[in-house]
């Protein structure tokens with residue numbers, strides 16, 4: 001079974017507040033997205049990476065990924081779903097059996113995650129890493145609590161998310177483009193998506209302090 005990976009890097013990263021989108025920020029001397037690509041390739045299960053980037057950034061990203069089994073970057077769209085669809089349509093010319101979709105802003109993929117996802121695809125067309133919610137959850141409005149939301153059975157969805165390629169392409173072709181992750185499209189189509197254990201180290205860089213947390217994790221791994 002062949003498995004390729006989409007590296008999603010077409011976002012503008014406006015919440016971070018840095019002049020550069022977060023996937024290009026330096027992390028231990030290399031761009032965040034280079035760490036993310038190397039994490040996808042580390043255990044040898046991914047055949048090749050297709051980066052999906054903001055139009056105009058293709059050459060820059062190709063240079064940042066030099067030496068890795070990466071295809072020429074393709075331009076993304078206005079939403080994450082549109083960007084994923086663009087990547088899937090590009091892969092469809094020579095489709096893999098399985099595809100991972102990974103946020104370039106997640107530079108750490110815990111050991112064993114990709115193998116667990118791949119194994120889960122034997123029984124379901126989709127599988128995602130997820131962490132059980134550990135905080136107590138509140139719904140609020142105008143600065144006040146409306147209610148406490150039971151956290152039993154609630155998970156935080158992470159990436160890479162894994163799919164049988166044909167199932168994800170079909171789901172994107174019929175979706176309305178508003179999904180914030182890919183599993184949601186299979187859920188909407190009534191298809192099962194497996195949960196595999198995620199990890200606290202799988203941090204999506206969204207705020208400046210997230211970069212410091214990833215730095216600390218990588219430093220601890222090297223001790």
Ligand code: C5P
Pocket residue numbers: 008009010011012013023052076077078079080081083084102103104105106204206
């Ligand atoms: O905005 P958010 O943090 O949810 O984005 C998750 C990932 O999706 C990021 O790696 C970002 O670059 C990517 N993305 C994309 N195309 C968009 C929006 C986000 O590839 N239009």
